[in-house]
Amino acid sequence: MPYIKANKTNLYYEIHGKGNPLVLVTGYCGNTFNWSLILNDLKKHFQCLIFDNRGTGLSDVPDGTYSVEDMAADTIDLINKLGFKKTHIYGNSLGGAIVQTMAYKYSDQIDRVIIGNSTAKFNAQMLFAAKNFIDYYEKNSDLLEQAKLWLPILMSENFITHEANLKAYFENSINNPKPISLKGMIAQYAGMHTFDSRKWVDKITHRCLILSGDEDLICLPKESQYLHEHIKNSQLHIFKHCGHLPHIEYPQLNNEIIMNFLQG
Structure with a gap:
């Protein structure tokens, strides 16, 4: 399996497709598996780099807590070591905070930026929910029960009221090949808690x-x-009848909007 030591951290990565490079950065607790519904189409048009952030998936889980700046530095070092000169970047949620930081701190190496369902500062309600999830995980590591806990705040009413959606969501959650550890969960949470891009x-x-x-x-x-x-x-697109994960609720439409932006 491919690994690169980036910013002193072994990161698991995959490259799919050919064309202009597009780096996809996952959100809190996420891993490469989270891009499975959109990757097949995107790789027909771009050279897609997907990877596990520090603390998740098959990447290292360093001791201590992680800042968004740490994870942005990981990503840019990974890009550099793979030889990419200038890349598009797309991040969702915590990944959106990471790509904001990359665009600000490493401006010359970034082409176009996609910030998916993210923020300049994570709100208190979201942080409280994430902390509750950590507390729950300490007592119950069952993947299905975790998925049930997150479902009502992650997904839209339309998604939740269709049985086929629920079945696919729960099956994917159970079959996640590399769920996050408690250690990684706590370390990434610290990054969300301290992130604030409002000054820059x-x-x-x-x-x-x-x-x-x-x-x-x-x-x-x-x-x-x-x-x-x-x-x-910047331009803003708000998906109708959609929660926090449009790339899961509406993968085809999500890709159409992304490709129109990147190729326009």
Whole structure:
């Protein structure tokens, strides 16, 4: 399996497809498995780099807590060591915080930016829910029960009221080949807790697409609107009847919007 030591951390990665490079950065507790519904189409148009952030999947789980800056530095070092000169970047949720940081701190190495269902500062309700999840995980590591706990705040009413969606969601959760450890969960949580881009987000000058869901209870639509208002060269798309994960609820539409932005 492919690994690269990036920023002193062994990161698991995969490269799919050919074309201009597109780096996909997962959210809290996520891993490469989370991109499975959109990867097959994207790799027909781009050279897609997917990887496990520090603390998740098959990557190292270093001691201590992780900042968003740590994870942005990991990602840019991985990109450099793979020989990519300039890349598009797409991150969801915590991944959206990471790509904001990359666009700000490593501006010359970034082409276009996609910030999916993210924020300039994670709100207190979201952080409280994530902390509850950590407390629950300490007592119950059953993947199905964890999926049930997250479902009502991750997904839209439309998604939850269709039995086929629930079946697929729970099957994918149970079959996750590399679920996060408690240690990694706690370490990544610290990064969300301390992240705050409000003092510098207006300095991002890249062409930027901001995605949101009108029923997102984790990163609220008004938080995506804030990013849109403060990133001058940005456009905002809000998915209707959608929660926190449009790439899972509406993978085809998600890809169409992304490709129109990146190829336009």
